[in-house]
Amino acid sequence: MSEEKAIDLLINSYFNRDNELFINSLNKLIKNSQLKIKANKKFYEINKVYDSSSIKEEKDVSIREVPLVRKKWLTQSLKKGSNSLYLNPDIKEKVFELEKIYINRKSIQRKGLLVPNKVILVGDPGGGKTTLANKIISDVGANLISCNISQMISSALGETGKNIHKLFSKLKDGDALFLDEFDALATVRFHDSNDIGEMRRIVNVLLQEMDTLSDDILLIAATNYSRKIDPAILRRFSFEIYLPKPTKNERFKYIDYFLERFYIKDNKKVIATVVNLTENYSYSELENLLNDYTINKLYKNKEENLLSYFVKNLQIRNQLNDTVMNKWLMEKKISITTLSMILGISRYKLSDKLKKESDKS
Known part of the structure; x- marks a missing residue:
């Protein structure tokens, strides 16, 4: 069995919660790679929350060679600093499905299918959207690229569209783009007679960039007011996760x-x-x-x-x-x-x- 297939099997057993298959697959991969590490249930019990400090790594383990042993993939904590989220089961399931699909994107691509790699997080200010975005990006092992949409907006004609294109053109496979205050694009107002035309051009640029986004790039947007966003843009998101205030x-x-x-x-x-x-x-x-x-x-x-x-x-x-x-x-x-x-x-x-x-x- 090739190393690529072994890793695919390991990933699938992890997300299917098949504990026995996971341990067997991991042991085979470790043996083939001549790595000295002991399989631990804490690595894959996805229903539990663990502090990353509780996951010990052997000094001679190459993190790059065994992706699933990386702390940032396997830590199920939603912590960011002192912050933690306690999500309801529906939200957890959506996050789980999103992560599962993105990590298995190569298998999806080989079948000729499009990878649903765009998610929008909706909720009141301070509701944990940024924390959850960081959690997802950390879990899938992507490289975080963060941008506040409001900082890209310019009153100069055509400048906002250029800023959007410049941002997307810098992205590489394996990146995760996090766009905060995403609704700012739908509430932009200019001070000349070209208001409506300029807004339409901005939306068109954003739609084009989203449509041509590589399947290997994860896009996460966050907004307080999803109803302010152009419906054509909203339709591009495969997942919409609403974060209510804590119960x-x-x-x-x-x-x-x-x-x-x-x-x-x-x-x-x-x-x-x-x-x-x-x-x-x-x-x-x-x-x-x-x-x-x-x-x-x-x-x-x-x-x-x-x-x-x-x-x-x-x-x-x-x-x-x-x-x-x-x-x-x-x-x-x-x-x-x-x-x-x-x-x-x-x-x-x-x-x-x-x-x-x-x-x-």
Whole structure:
């Protein structure tokens, strides 16, 4: 069996979750290549999330010779710095299919089929689009080329189209182009009478570049407003992945994991209460809150927990006065005991305080 076929078999067993076939294929490939590395289930159990630091590599392993042993292919973590995403099963399945298709693109090409290598990520700001794009690009082992569309737009006639063509012409097989703020192309407005004509020329240039894009290049676009994008452009994307704001369960996992990384032992009830109070928060907003709290905890030696820190900072920013805060927290069904802990006053004084505030309203 040729090395190319052996690698194809290894890749297919990995994505088909065939553990026995994976180990056998990997052992054969290792034996043929005279590489000294031990197969480990952590390399291919795709349903689990692993920290890349937990995957050990032998010093004498040539990473270039065994692609599937590369950390950036096999780490299922969605981490970028301190950031992590907890995606729902539907999104995970779409990401899995996209990665599977791209990694197996040579097999698809040999059958004379077109490789669906274009994906658009849609979601609110701070929802994890950039993190997910980096995760996908890392998993498939592509070379990241990142560009913010807004930086390519020019008021000079024809200049934007030239910038787009110049960007695409520099791409090489194995590259992954990430275009952030992709909707900016559909909201461009110029200050002369050629507005409509210029916009159409830009769209046509982009369509042409997308249509002629090599199957070996992965295109990932990100947008907050997909409805602003020209329908003809949207149709070119094989995958559309919508990233909603994290659910209650996802917020809990995110917060718990973040604090655990820094050995902060907040009570689970405290975390659960913060989860209730952060409804509609994005991952970015949660990260900012947790980052500030962790610094406050580790470097300022503050004894307060996450819940008290969160409420105190809302008060400092004048987003909550006493009356509004009491009403707000009661609507969230937070107990008087928990509330007394937040405010740092006794349960009895708090009961009296709430009664007075209730009488005022």
